[in-house]
Amino acid sequence: MSQHSLLSAGTKSWRSLACSRSELRLDLTLGCGQSFRWRETGDGHWTGVMGGRVWTLTQTDDTLWYHTYNSPNTIGGDGRKRRAGSLLQGSKGSGKRSKGVIEVKEEEEGEPVAVTPDRNEEELLNDYFQLKVKLGDLYRDWGAADPHFNSIAKIFTGVRMLRQDPTECLFSFICTSNNHISRIQGMVERLCQSLGTPLCQLDQTSYHDFPSLHALADNSVEACLRDLGFGYRARFMQQSARQILDSHGGPHWLQGLRSAPYLQARDALRTLPGVGPKVADCVCLMSLEKACVVPVDTHVWQIAKRDYSCVAGNGQKSLTDKVHRQIGDFFRQLWGPYAGWAHSVLFCSDLKKFQKLKETHSLKQEEEEKVKIKVEGEGINKKIHKMCNREVHDMINCKPRSLSVEIVPDHFVE
Secondary structure, three states: OEOOOOHHHOOOOOEEEEOOOOOOOHHHHHHOOOOOOOEEEEOOEEEEEEOOEEEEEEEEOOEEEEEEOOOOOEEOOOOOEEOOOOOOOOOOOOOOOOOOOOOOOOOOOOOOOOOOOOOOHHHHHHHHHOOOOOHHHHHHHHHHHOHHHHHHHOOOOOOOOOOOOHHHHHHHHHOOOOOOHHHHHHHHHHHHHHHOOEEEEEOOEEEEOOOOHHHHHOOOHHHHHHHOOOOOHHHHHHHHHHHHHHHHOOHHHHHHHHHOOHHHHHHHHOOOOOOOHHHHHHHHHHHOOOOOOOOOOHHHHHHHHHHHOOOOOOOOOOOOHHHHHHHHHHHHHHHOOOHHHHHHHHHHHOOHHHHHHHHHHHHHHHHHHHHHHHHHHHHHHHHHHHHHHHHHHHHHHHOOOOOOOOOOOHHHOO
16 A cells, blocks of 8 residues: 655655745645635645645745655546546446445546646646745735834745635635634545545555546435535535536536636635635635735734724624625735735635644744843953953043052952
8 A cells, every 4th residue: 555655765756846935835725715625734834635636735934845646547649638437336326325325427528637747747836836826925915015014024924815716715715604614624635535536545545636626516416415524515515516518518618717806706716605705705715816915804804904903894693795705905005016925814814724833933033032142241241341351441540650459458448
């Protein structure tokens, strides 16, 4: 059985690309709720599925290291995925359905393949993390415009926006309504294990690709997902997949929204079951290249009121479309065309899981202040000592030769 790779075991099976921590921090970027497919499988090592492959990523101060694992799945000459052992437990028409498992087609007609054999892994990483965007320059611009951001940025450097597959991003975020990150991760993982193509097994963990639209649109999916704990979201998942296939022609429609203006893309997404303003904005920001979009939920609303005295929605108990738009406009005016990226830094800094970073930073500042005071004190003492020595030296050199020095007994000295 294969194991999760560790950089400490040797770099022979690893590849790397130059990337500093100030441009990308894996723990913050992969753990802040943008994607739900990544797990920390070793100290500073993150394993997940991206582009139809299983990756383990880690980093040193100036290098991003990556390792990919062999998959039993192949890609046919016609450019379509062949499903290898695609969870065919039970059979259609048998009247029996294993919990959490349904039958899927061995081949999906017309669906694009995420990864082709000639696509370079480095290109995939550059695309996924959008490494051509110079994050350090953006941080400086945001910090100059926003003192609060500047104070947060000292702790939360390297938070980037991912450029995810639109299908995966959309259906992952349909799961997020009235939910929290750890539970969403579990739901998405169960979804992939039940409906996705198996990729490989590492230690005791099986990794699967994200399900195709055809798999999600199957008539038995709603019942399957309810068994998996999706609740009312199960119906939204199946209906949205079916609507994209029947009314829009498939996944190419989602890809095409990347070239559409933000408002047009958002409104198109909101026609899908289970997609409200926040989910639509998350998909626009995290997979459709709309960097200006600021997804607003009660959490972001609280940040706007608490840290920026934003008056949008004052006196209201719930978010309306109007308040959502006003808060987004407020931050776009403050941060500019990459407002969505800046918002993700503040969102990340407010998550409970990352509060220890703030505590560690505060302790470090206290220690640095103590050292500074000590050094300054020692410097003052040395200066006084030096001044005293100079004065004594001057006094001795200026004394007349005939002057006698009176020796005072010790008991007169206080």
